[in-house]
Amino acid sequence: MAQLKTVAPTMPQAIPKTRKFSLAANFRKYWIFYLMMLPGILLLVFNNYLPMFGIIIAFKTVNYTDGILGSPWSGLSNFSYLFKTSDAWIITRNTLAYNSLFIVLNLVIPLAFALMLNEMKSRFMSKLHQTVMFLPYFLSMVVISYLVFGFLSDEHGFMNGSLLPALNIEPIRWYFTKEVWPYILPLVNTWRGMGYYTVMYMAAIIGIDDEYYEAATIDGASKWQQMTSITIPLITPVLTIITLLQIGRIFNADFGLFFQVPRESGVLFPVTNVIDTYVYRTFLTVGDIGLSSAAGLLQSIVGFVLVFFSNWIVRRFNRDNALF
16 A cells, blocks of 8 residues: 655745835835925925915905905805896806807817828828917917907908908908807817817827727728727727816806907907906906905816716716716
């Protein structure tokens, strides 16, 4: 009979103890990285967090004799003026309607241009088009307002001086015709921001692996099928994030666009007056910074809630496309 070998029982290995986190030891080990973070942290604190102390202005009737801290509290009265005025419906409607339209246009038109530029064979021409489209984004609204005025001026504008007479159309007093401005403002905003969003969409498209398109080409997929089945689905997270960030500012209007471009024409106020311009004009008239601060705080709170709500809806459909 074969002899049975006895195997000595093995002792269970001791479980290594986990080290306790020590902030001092961690700082001594990674102090150079903390030092590199210091400028950014200081900028964040002084530029973003310390000014939040000014929120109390929205709840006070500020007078310069007593100062901010010594001024009497006014509760929510500064917020109520936005909704009690006769223009409350007009400014709210204009702000939400224009920004909703801007979100759609900034998604559809730049995406279309990004898809077309991606199909250009010449990289040089593609970069040239991107650069030309991106240039208006660096122009201030003051410059853009004069460019628009060069087109729409009653006497010497391009539209009244050249284009409309060539089409046998009577000159139009653009700055006194409010019906045309719901079309002009979205056109100007899209023209200015189109290059910015196109570059972001192009960056997302370039990041797609070429193997997807090679496999689709072998399977006989057309360019349209590749675009709808590969390109757009793979850049959907980028599109979603950009859209969510724009939704967060749907209650904030581009002050320069609505103040500078219409050139303060009172006839156009029913279609160009938004919350930001209304608050600015109210401040010039009344001089109460509490009203302006209340409007800014209200816009921030609404934007904060809308971002969370929109992100929650996106997570219900696809968690991978959510912002957080």
